Structure formats: structure tokens, C-alpha cells
Amino acid sequence: MSEKPISRLQEILTKGEFAVTAECGPPRGANPGIVRKKGEMLNGYVDAVNVTDNQTAIVRMSSIAACAHLLHMGLEPVMQLVVRDRNRIALQSDIMGAYSLGIRNILCLSGDHQSFGSQPDALNVFDIDSMNLIRTVQTMRDDGKDMSGFELNDPPRMFIGAAANPFADPFEYRVIRLAKKIDAGADFIQTQCIYNMDRFKEWIKMAREEGLTEKVYILGGVTPLKSAGMAKFMNNKVAGMDVPDALIKRMAGVPKDKAVEEGLKICQETIAELRDIKGVHGVHIMAIEWEDIVGKIVKEAGLTPRP
Amino acid sequence: MTENFKPKITLFHCINAFGDADELALNDKDAFEIQTVKMACSSMVKDVFLLRAFEAGADGVIVMVCPEGQCRYIEGNIRAKKRVAWVQNLLDEIGLDGRRLFLNNMASGDNAAVNQAMDNVLKNLAEVGPNPAV
Amino acid sequence: MIVGEQKSIAEIKAIIAPYKKILIMGCGTCVKTCFAGGEDEVAVLASALRLACKKDGKDIEIEEFTVERQCENEFIQEGAPAIARNEGVLSLACGAGVQAVARRFANTPVLPGVNTTFIGVLEKQGVFTEECSGCGNCGLAVFGGICPVTRCAKKLLNGPCGGSQNGKCEVNPETDCAWQLIIDRLKTLGQMDNLRIYVAPKNWQTSLSGGPRKMVREDHMI
Numbered sequence: 293m294s295e296k297p298i299s300r301l302q303e304i305l306t307k308g309e310f311a312v313t314a315e316c317g318p319p320r321g322a323n324p325g326i327v328r329k330k331g332e333m334l335n336g337y338v339d340a341v342n343v344t345d346n347q348t349a350i351v352r353m354s355s356i357a358a359c360a361h362l363l364h365m366g367l368e369p370v371m372q373l374v375v376r377d378r379n380r381i382a383l384q385s386d387i388m389g390a391y392s393l394g395i396r397n398i399l400c401l402s403g404d405h406q407s408f409g410s411q412p413d414a415l416n417v418f419d420i421d422s423m424n425l426i427r428t429v430q431t432m433r434d435d436g437k438d439m440s441g442f443e444l445n446d447p448p449r450m451f452i453g454a455a456a457n458p459f460a461d462p463f464e465y466r467v468i469r470l471a472k473k474i475d476a477g478a479d480f481i482q483t484q485c486i487y488n489m490d491r492f493k494e495w496i497k498m499a500r501e502e503g504l505t506e507k508v509y510i511l512g513g514v515t516p517l518k519s520a521g522m523a524k525f526m527n528n529k530v531a532g533m534d535v536p537d538a539l540i541k542r543m544a545g546v547p548k549d550k551a552v553e554e555g556l557k558i559c560q561e562t563i564a565e566l567r568d569i570k571g572v573h574g575v576h577i578m579a580i581e582w583e584d585i586v587g588k589i590v591k592e593a594g595l596t597p598r599p
Numbered sequence: 600m601t602e603n604f605k606p607k608i609t610l611f612h613c614i615n616a617f618g619d620a621d622e623l624a625l626n627d628k629d630a631f632e633i634q635t636v637k638m639a640c641s642s643m644v645k646d647v648f649l650l651r652a653f654e655a656g657a658d659g660v661i662v663m664v665c666p667e668g669q670c671r672y673i674e675g676n677i678r679a680k681k682r683v684a685w686v687q688n689l690l691d692e693i694g695l696d697g698r699r700l701f702l703n704n705m706a707s708g709d710n711a712a713v714n715q716a717m718d719n720v721l722k723n724l725a726e727v728g729p730n731p732a733v
Numbered sequence: 734m735i736v737g738e739q740k741s742i743a744e745i746k747a748i749i750a751p752y753k754k755i756l757i758m759g760c761g762t763c764v765k766t767c768f769a770g771g772e773d774e775v776a777v778l779a780s781a782l783r784l785a786c787k788k789d790g791k792d793i794e795i796e797e798f799t800v801e802r803q804c805e806n807e808f809i810q811e812g813a814p815a816i817a818r819n820e821g822v823l824s825l826a827c828g829a830g831v832q833a834v835a836r837r838f839a840n841t842p843v844l845p846g847v848n849t850t851f852i853g854v855l856e857k858q859g860v861f862t863e864e865c866s867g868c869g870n871c872g873l874a875v876f877g878g879i880c881p882v883t884r885c886a887k888k889l890l891n892g893p894c895g896g897s898q899n900g901k902c903e904v905n906p907e908t909d910c911a912w913q914l915i916i917d918r919l920k921t922l923g924q925m926d927n928l929r930i931y932v933a934p935k936n937w938q939t940s941l942s943g944g945p946r947k948m949v950r951e952d953h954m955i
Binding site: 403457 | 887888890891892893894896899903916925931932935937
């Protein structure tokens with residue numbers, strides 16, 4: 293990897309600062325104004341913004357386009373790229389296109405199955421998996437070659453991210469998987485949102501014991517709860533989520549008009565704990581369709597101004 | 600619904616439930632016409648035989664088997680139950696109405712139960728009417 | 734074996750609507766085993782269609798004939814006289830059989846009565862499961878004898894996605910996560926290190942993606 297940081301996010305992390313990233317979901321339409329509005333809400337509170345790629349397999353404006361709109365506003369995007377919809381030809385093409393537009397961070401993902409989305413009749417792709425994608429982006433950056441071994445004129449050099457889910461099964465395998473992603477080329481990891489702190493700590497401990505926390509920057513994911521109903525829904529209906537009963541009870545134990553406040557309190561507690569864990573280098577705030585709360589969360593966590 | 604609808608019924612029965620249809624002390628024998636088919640075990644009721652009974656002009660088909668747990672061949676009546684359910688579905692798909700096909704579990708010699716079952720059959724057949732594929 | 738399911742009565746009625754004399758042609762191999770198109774199924778379908786057509790006041794003559802396999806000419810030809818007597822053939826064979834018959838009797842419409850679904854096994858009585866997608870490049874040795882190309886909804890080769898929970902796939906809570914199965918099997922075999930091996934992108938040229946395949950054995954040709 294080159295000495296000069298590839299992206300602002302990489303710079304923050306290598307300097308040892310506690311990084312803050314958030315998420316921006318592109319609109320279900322072609323209006324860039326919506327993207328800009330979300331960008332304005334996040335501007336100044338985050339080091340980089342993840343732009344989702346047809347998340348939950350619901351058709352939205354493309355991640356690469358939305359990233360470009362955010363770039364124009366002076367924000368640093370993290371382009372999320374799933375392998376569900378594009379084959380290796382399209383993926384490599386998009387990586388080069390993204391870099392040419394100024395995008396410097398990429399998060400490599402499998403992608404939610406199309407049966408969850410707005411077009412379940414679609415044929416999925418999965419030509420390569422997320423592990424292959426990580427390796428591909430690394431090869432393009434470090435060897436200047438594409439998957440066929442062709443030497444690219446001006447290869448794209450991305451800061452490479454991957455996702456990790458300490459709450460999915462099988463538990464003992466999750467650290468093996470983390471090691472494999474690091475081996476494949478991941479520079480940073482963003483985890484699934486944390487509600488079960490005990491399980492997260494166990495996972496980080498296992499990762500630390502394998503020396504993995506020295507090799508990759510881990511950002512802990514958080515999503516503020518709005519209600520007990522939301523907590524229950526996430527636990528029961530969203531794959532790979534673990535919301536402990538104690539937390540659901542806590543949310544249910546406050547009057548409905550105080551639920552949001554309680555959820556934000558929990559969020560602050562989570563962030564405070566993350567800052568104390570050795571091996572965690574930042575927080576990734578996923579406030580889906582609630583981007584305007586991010587600023588408040590970052591401020592109250594004492595993480596403003598951003599360096 | 601024609602007033603003088605006298606349903607044609609084909610009765611498939613397991614010989615362990617009762618040996619001969621004449622043994623059945625059926626009341627009101629003038630209300631219907633009946634033909635019987637004996638089987639060594641109720642599981643012998645195959646889908647195609649039930650359908651052919653309807654092709655031959657039956658308005659209703661009854662399958663009489665031993666009570667569950669009392670099948671001489673252990674699960675013969677369970678197989679019969681599943682096969683009858685399958686054909687009931689098929690009859691719905693064809694448009695003949697699955698209510699024309701009945702499965703009844705009969706303890707040998709229980710005449711009251713037999714007649715109760717028959718009443719139920721006649722009531723249902725009165726509702727669905729004669730076989731439309733005749 | 735190849736697994737398939739008979740089409741609905743409604744769909745079949747629509748398919749055979751233009752014909753007054755049809756042959757329902759069964760196949761005694763794969764579709765017989767999965768209860769879609771063997772001799773017994775032909776008999777039931779014929780009876781059901783006769784009833785359905787009679788009810789609709791539609792005239793139809795239905796002949797029934799079943800051959801050992803519709804994917805081999807030697808057996809297909811046994812059906813030739815029956816095919817010649819009818820206006821159309823409703824074949825209950827798998828898609829391969831339907832096509833094999835169709836091209837040998839090009840002047841007679843040969844129609845499908847079965848939806849062919851997958852290559853699978855009879856896992857237990859009444860239950861058929863998909864096992865192989867015919868990728869043409871078998872990697873079962875690495876995966877502990879469980880195929881992630883077929884049994885993982887995302888064809889992942891390097892481990893499970895984040896949606897695997899309690900050993901089940903995010904797509905269907907009744908479907909086992911193939912990767913959970915692989916991990917458990919490799920544990921049993923003492924081959925957990927396989928999980929650390931980076932599996933490179935698959936070469937799909939040997940699969941259907943490269944076009945319909947053909948295999949020729951010169952040593953078996955005269």
C-alpha cells in the first residue's frame with residue numbers, strides 16, 4: 293500500500309483518531325437533490341459516508357452516482373458494492389469508473405438476497421463472492437492488474453472495507469471469516485449494528501487473540517432504536533441481528549413519547565463502550581432514513597468537531 | 600337442484616371394516632343408489648380408481664376404512680386418508696368439487712356411525728348436486 | 734434424478750385447448766420417481782382431464798402411453814404409432830424428454846405437462862431436495878461433500894453471508910444454510926482448515942452460462 297493515505301478515512305484511522313462514519317441511502321428515483329439534502333445533514337459530523345447499493349434488494353439510484361453527488365458537495369463517500377447484481381466484468385468496470393470520479397473508499401459486500409426486495413423475480417448474479425471482490429480491489433490497487441492479469445493504465449487505488457457480523461452464526465467461525473477477509477485485502481471493517489455488547493466484546497476478544505485487531509481497523513456499527521416495536525422487529529425479522537431481551541424490555545419500559553430519547557441514550561452508551569474497547573477504531577452510525585439524527589448523536593458523544 | 604335427485608354413490612370399503620355391504624344396516628335405502636368395491640386394505644384406494652368412479656357416473660364416492668390406530672396393516676388407513684385428500688384437491692381443481700368425495704372411519708359393526716356418515720354424505724351431495732361431468 | 738412437478742389442471746387445460754385428440758405420454762424414469770409423469774400419473778391426469786372437459790362440454794379424446802425414458806430414441810420410437818394417431822402430445826417427461834420427442838416428430842405439437850425443476854435426490858419418502866446445478870467443475874472435495882454452488886442461495890464459495898442464523902438461510906427459514914452444513918461437516922472430518930483457504934472466483938464457462946453443453950464420447954460411437 294502507498295505511504296500517502298488514499299482517503300481521508302484512511303488518514304483519520306492511521307492517525308489513531310476515533311473515526312465516525314454514517315450511512316446514506318439513495319432515493320427510489322432520479323432526484324439528486326434528495327442525496328444532497330442527506331449530505332447536508334451529515335456534513336461536518338462524519339469522516340466518510342457509506343452509500344448503500346440497492347440495499348435490501350430494493351431498486352434505488354445507483355451507489356456510484358449518489359457517491360458522485362456527495363463528492364461534489366465536499367463529502368467523502370464510501371461506495372458500497374454488492375456482488376448480487378453485477379458480474380466480475382461490471383464490478384471491475386464500476387470500480388474503475390468510481391475511482392475516476394474521485395471515489396476512494398469501497399465496501400465489498402455479498403448483498404441481501406433479491407427475494408427480500410422490490411423485484412424478487414429478478415435473476416441474481418453472484419458471479420464472484422464478496423471475498424473475491426475484496427481480493428480483486430486489492431489486486432487492482434497493489435498490482436495494478438485486473439482479474440485477467442491485464443495491466444491497467446492508471447489502476448484504481450481504493451481503501452478497502454468489508455463487513456463483519458459478530459451476531460450471525462456460526463459464532464466460532466466468524467473470527468475465521470474476519471481473518472480471511474483481512475487476508476484477502478480488507479483494510480477496514482464495519483460491523484453489523486451492536487445491541488448485544490457482551491457478544492460483541494467476546495468477538496473482539498477472539499479477534500484480538502488472533503492478532504487481527506492489529507491488522508485491520510474495526511468500526512463498531514450502531515443504529516439508534518426508536519421504539520420497542522422496532523427492537524422486536526429487528527430481532528425477529530432481520531437476518532443476523534441480535535437484540536437482547538433486556539434491551540427490548542428497557543425500550544418497552546418507557547412511555548411511548550420517551551422511546552426515542554431512550555433509544556438515543558442506549559446509542560450513547562454503546563458508543564462510549566466502543567471507545568473503550570481495544571481494537572475498535574471508530575463507530576459506524578446506521579440511522580436508516582433518519583440521517584438528521586446523526587449530527588445530534590455525534591455531538592452528544594463529544595465527537596465534534598471532526599479532526 | 601332437481602327435486603328427485605337420487606345420488607349414485609360408489610362405496611370403496613376395506614373388508615376389515617366390514618365384510619359385505621349387505622352387513623351395513625343402512626336406513627332410507629331409497630334415497631340413493633349404491634355400488635360397492637371391496638379392498639383387502641384401505642390403502643388400496645388409488646387416485647385413479649376414485650377418479651374413474653366419477654367418470655363412470657358416480658355423484659359421490661365414499662371411502663370407508665377402519666379407525667386410526669386400528670388398521671390391521673398398521674398405516675393403511677393413513678395412506679387412504681392422504682390419497683383421498685389428494686383427490687379431493689384434484690376434484691376442486693377440475694371443478695367437480697372435492698365435497699363429493701368422503702373418507703369415513705368405521706368401527707366394525709357400528710351401525711349408528713354408518714348411518715350418521717350416510718346422512719352427512721346425502722346432505723353434502725344435495726348441496727353440490729349431480730355430477731356435472733356425466 | 735431430475736425432479737419436476739406436474740403443471741396445474743388449469744394450465745394444462747389451456748395448453749391442450751386447441752386439440753380434440755391428444756396423447757398423454759409418460760416417462761418411466763425420473764418423473765415416475767417424483768410422481769410427476771409416470772404411468773400412474775398419466776392415468777390420473779387423463780381421467781382428471783376427461784372429467785374436466787366433460788364438465789365444460791368440451792369434446793376430447795385422450796390416449797395414454799408411457800415409455801421407459803423419453804430421453805432415448807430407442808424408447809421414444811415405441812410411442813410413434815400412438816403419436817401418429819393424435820393431433821398433439823402432452824408429454825409428462827422432463828424438459829429434455831419433451832424436446833427429444835418434439836424434434837423427432839416435428840409435424841406434431843409436443844407440449845409440456847410438467848415443470849422441470851432440479852437435479853436432486855429422494856431424501857426421504859415424499860421429500861425431494863435439490864443438490865446439483867451442473868456447474869461442470871465439481872468442488873465437493875473442498876466443501877466436505879456439500880455443494881455451496883447449489884445449496885447456498887448466493888453461490889458463495891468462501892463462507893456464509895451475514896444472514897445465516899441458527900443454521901438457516903435468510904431466504905427461507907426452513908432451508909439449511911449450506912455453509913453451516915459445510916462448517917459442521919468439516920469439523921466432523923477434522924478439516925476446518927479448508928475454511929481458511931481462499932477460493933478463487935469460479936470459472937463459469939463449464940456451466941450453462943457458457944452456452945448449452947454437449948458431451949461426445951467417440952469411443953462409444955460407430
